[in-house]
Amino acid sequence: MEVVSTSKYVRLAADKARDIARKMRGLPVSEALKVTDFSERKAAFYIGKTLKSAIANAENNAKLAVDELRVKEVLVDEAARVKRYWARSRGSASPIQKRTCHIKIVVTDGKDSDK
Numbered sequence: 136m137e138v139v140s141t142s143k144y145v146r147l148a149a150d151k152a153r154d155i156a157r158k159m160r161g162l163p164v165s166e167a168l169k170v171t172d173f174s175e176r177k178a179a180f181y182i183g184k185t186l187k188s189a190i191a192n193a194e195n196n197a198k199l200a201v202d203e204l205r206v207k208e209v210l211v212d213e214a215a216r217v218k219r220y221w222a223r224s225r226g227s228a229s230p231i232q233k234r235t236c237h238i239k240i241v242v243t244d245g246k247d248s249d250k
Contacts, residue, residue, distance in 0.1 A: 136246065137207060138197050140189035142238040145181045149213045149236035152178035156209035156238075164190055164204045164242060182209070182238055189240045199244050208241040 171183030217233040
């Protein structure tokens, strides 16, 4: 059975979070939590928070055993950009784009519910 957790509009560039997401795919959730806990990246905090939410969803809503869960998929997609301007000399302005992303984590117990 698969359980999904999503964090939307996280104030973080998607490409800065994707390297941690790649390291977590296919790991048991205990190992994936270690990856996020011992990383100093800002992305590790938000991915870890979403992973803990997915684990709680699996435990409370789907009644799955936490020690059997594995990270099946971690997606970090770009979201809307917050656009601002920075005042420059002689009345001109430079654009600033504050990027956001959506983080989606799918955990599974490895068993198919179809059978």
